[in-house]
Amino acid sequence: AYDESGQMMMHLQAGLDxxxxxxxxxxxxxxxxxxxxxxxxxxxxxxxxxYNFLSPEKGREIVAITKIINAFFRWEVNSCEAILKDGxxxxxxxxxxCPDMHLTSLHVNFxxxxxxxxxxxxxxxxxxxxxxxxxxxxxxxxxxDSDMDYDEKLTAYEALADAYxxxxxxxxxxxxxxxxxxxxxxxxxxxxxxxxILQGIVRDKFPPHEHDQFxxxxxxxxWHWVDTNKPA
Numbered sequence: 704a705y706d707e708s709g710q711m712m713m714h715l716q717a718g719l720d721x722x723x724x725x726x727x728x729x730x731x732x733x734x735x736x737x738x739x740x741x742x743x744x745x746x747x748x749x750x751x752x753x754y755n756f757l758s759p760e761k762g763r764e765i766v767a768i769t770k771i772i773n774a775f776f777r778w779e780v781n782s783c784e785a786i787l788k789d790g791x792x793x794x795x796x797x798x799x800x801c802p803d804m805h806l807t808s809l810h811v812n813f814x815x816x817x818x819x820x821x822x823x824x825x826x827x828x829x830x831x832x833x834x835x836x837x838x839x840x841x842x843x844x845x846x847x848d849s850d851m852d853y854d855e856k857l858t859a860y861e862a863l864a865d866a867y868x869x870x871x872x873x874x875x876x877x878x879x880x881x882x883x884x885x886x887x888x889x890x891x892x893x894x895x896x897x898x899x900i901l902q903g904i905v906r907d908k909f910p911p912h913e914h915d916q917f918x919x920x921x922x923x924x925x926w927h928w929v930d931t932n933k934p935a
Contacts, residue, residue: 724756724787728769729802729816731780733868735766736815740784747807747908747917752927757787766860768816771816772797775843776863779823779834780800807908807917810924814932818888832869837862843890871934886934892925 705713727740727750739751757765769783772794782802782880787792806813826832846859865871877884905917 722786722788724786726757726765726787726792727782727784728765728928729782729804729812730769730773730778732817732826733770733865733870733873734819734823735769736812736819737762737769738809738812750809750812752811752924761787761839764857767857767864768792768794769797770864770868771857771860774867775838775840777838777867806904807921810921811928813925814892814928817891818884822877822881822884822906823873825881826873829870829880830876835867839867854933865912879931885932887935889929889932892912893929897925898922 707847725740725742726737728735728737728838736758737754739753740882741749741751753897765783765785766787769781772783773779776798776801780802781797782799783794783797784799785792785797787793803809804813804816809816827834842863843860846856846863849856849859851859883927902918905921911919
């Protein structure tokens with residue numbers, strides 16, 4: 704394989720077997736959604752409905768790692784895959800700048816995608832935020848070369864990421880101008896219009912003999928989200 708690759712750049716990646724948890728975190732601006740992922744399942748069943756699969760510490764770590772990677776490379780939308788094995792969280796694939804955000808893949812996570820994309824794009828347009836193309840890599844390298852331990856470095860990296868994404872400003876904007884968004888999306892996914900979208904997507908993705916099965920399947924998952932995410 705090496706000889707046949709010629710002048711092509713190849714990436715050699717070691718497999719990690721017998722892992723404890725496979726996590727895929729989707730990032731939209733500073734908003735990060737960790738999701739349990741099972742790569743052995745068909746694509747429509749890979750995202751597992753499990754909200755407590757990481758400890759608070761590991762949950763915070765994958766959120767920080769994903770946000771840091773996205774800010775470092777200036778990716779406004781990206782997903783990061785990581786393996787948790789023997790207490791160690793290891794990113795294994797973190798360059799997915801056009802990640803899977805399809806309803807039939809993400810199901811219970813799909814309303815979060817709607818809200819997060821709408822919130823981030825609204826913030827960027829309303830505040831005239833411009834994505835920076837220059838990469839402030841030296842600031843990250845200085846942290847890497849310091850004597851700080853891992854947790855301290857993670858905190859310092861995340862501060863750089865939050866500065867890039869203007870996280871504090873975004874959160875304030877969302878609280879002030881988008882406080883109704885959770886309720887609006889919660890209402891929307893219960894409408895006939897959303898159900899028609901769901902049916903159309905299923906009919907487009909699955910063979911005819913599976914339409915009824917998967918329409919019922921995804922309706923059930925969406926209603927599970929509705930039941931567990933009623934706005935306060």
